[in-house]
Amino acid sequence: MLLAVGWTTPLAAQDAGATPPVAAEAIYEDPSLLSQAELVSERRSILPGERIQIGLSIRVPEGWHTYWINPGDAGAEAVVHWEGVPEGFEISEILWPRPERYEVPPLMSYGYGDETLLLMDLQVPDGVEPGTAITLGGVAEWLFCDEICLFTDAPVSLELAVVADGPEADPEWDERFAEARSLLPVAVRGAGDPSGWSLDALYGDETFVLQVEAPAGWQGELDDLYFFPRNPSVLEHAALQPVVMGPGSNAARLILEPSRYMGELPERLEGVLAPPVGTPGWEPGAVPALDIAVAIEAVPTDQIAALLPPESQAVQAAQGADETGSGIPTLLVALVLAFLGGLMLNLMPCVFPVISLKILSFVNQAGSEPRRVRRHGYVFGLGVVLSFLALAGLLLAIRAAGADVGWGFQLQDPRIVAALTALLFLIGLNLLGLFEIGTSLTRLGRVGSGGGYRDSFLTGVLATIVATPCTAPLMGVAIGAAFIRPPVESLAIFAGLGLGMATPYMVLSSAPGLLEKLPAPGRWMETFRQLMAFPMFAVALWLLWVFGLQTGIDGATALLAGLLLLALAGWILGRWSGSSAGSSAGRSGSGRVIWSRSAAALSILAGVAFA
Incomplete structure (x- = not known):
């Protein structure tokens, strides 16, 4: 969807999927009623020198979604700005689970619905003292969207006890961490990978061809694969990705359209390769998706042409695009x-x-x-x-x-x-x-x-x-x-x-x-x-609501105070710096104009400071 806050009403935002129903007035005061983030761990205690996983849990209302590391045509991924990490502790980048497609023709976005647990590795230093406790802290920022998009942030923290042996699991999060790990893509790095998967990426005639060969004896399906590029400027996200099967049922090739923003040809094609959820052979915990990074080989045009679908298939794919309403107008x-x-x-x-x-x-x-x-x-x-x-x-x-x-x-x-x-x-x-x-x-x-x-x-x-x-x-x-x-x-x-x-x-x-x-x-x-002033006030009121969702009730109150001071400045200008002031004679009139404009300027500056 478009990354914009469209014209809507507060109740429209609520009806779009707030679960359970939340009073609109409460949403104005606290946007966290719509979406929350929490820093969690599968363990309540840790051992010196071990490596465990922590996670950022983000919950959104039904029908809303957050975004993958590459959000697609519009969006922004979740981030954590660490502000309180004890010395010696190391936290990895987010380990992104396989994303889902969110299509709003003619745009395509990638992300997650409902609740998402974003895993990170935590390396505990050897010298940490058993019997103490450590606290990890930072600020999480994320964007969540449905009919409109809301950007928010929240402080997050996690306290963990340090023990000499027998670390305690957290029963509330133990199973959810196992589920999140089951959704992490399996890393594949090209032809001859130890996993048994073989991948090749070719480029020619302004077309990418990603060739995929599954391990011998694999009993899954490849005919509905989709490639989620990690780099947002490599592929056209909304373009079709035709899949050509063969030779054999364990081999396929994807035809990918390069982005008009690609610039120079990248060295590697990186991203996640996955079919729709529930496709046979792609079960969570086994092979939910492939995390690929494959060197790109530039080849002649005729070699690429030989790998493209037959003309009849190309025509059929184009007709299918029109029939299914791909939404890309001429x-x-x-x-x-x-x-x-x-x-x-x-x-x-x-x-x-x-x-x-x-x-x-x-x-x-x-x-x-x-x-x-x-x-x-x-x-x-x-x-x-x-x-x-x-x-x-x-x-x-x-x-x-x-x-x-x-x-x-x-x-x-x-x-x-x-x-x-x-x-x-x-x-x-x-x-x-x-x-x-x-x-x-x-x-x-x-x-x-x-x-x-x-x-x-x-x-x-x-x-x-x-x-x-x-x-x-x-x-x-x-x-x-x-x-x-x-x-x-x-x-x-x-x-x-x-x-x-x-x-x-x-x-x-x-x-x-x-x-x-x-x-x-x-x-x-x-x-x-x-x-005609009142429609203007109505739009200003709606923007004030958006500002309140972004900054909270304190921010909205500060903006209201700023608007009050701006109104005072306007009244001063209208009362003493208008035509009546201009008709005053001599220094008295000029002094009144100077005073009024100075007072108005101070009010404007104060209003800007409050806002």
């Missing part, structure tokens, strides 16, 4: 969906106030030259499209660097969530008429009264900024398609989103007949402007 379909999604974005609570009030600015342009009005419409559209392209370029650059992010990725950072909350809150106050900064935050409705083209362009930029917390229908498929296509096509899809969002305004600015049908200017315009 570029033309993606562009159409992007345009329609951009149109619908105008109706989202984030965008509607800005767009609607900008359209109402036409009411003040009845006597303006049509050509000038039309130019302002196109400049506004240019601001929207260029802003979408800038956002797309940033997204693609981050993904090319190896991070898996999607639309709304910035909402994973509490600082950006707080900044967006403050911006939308201030726009709401501005629409209510509490204050004006120069010519207003939104710069709405100034084309016919001295506003320049820069104002129209910046309004387009602002409309795009306030649109980022929202996702309109059809946008998900279009954006997902953008992330698995070449950069030029990705930019075209994002440009389609921007064009769809800007089209209503550009059409209206180009149609004098439509302008004549707008109601005459009047006091109703101020009433409507004030009414």
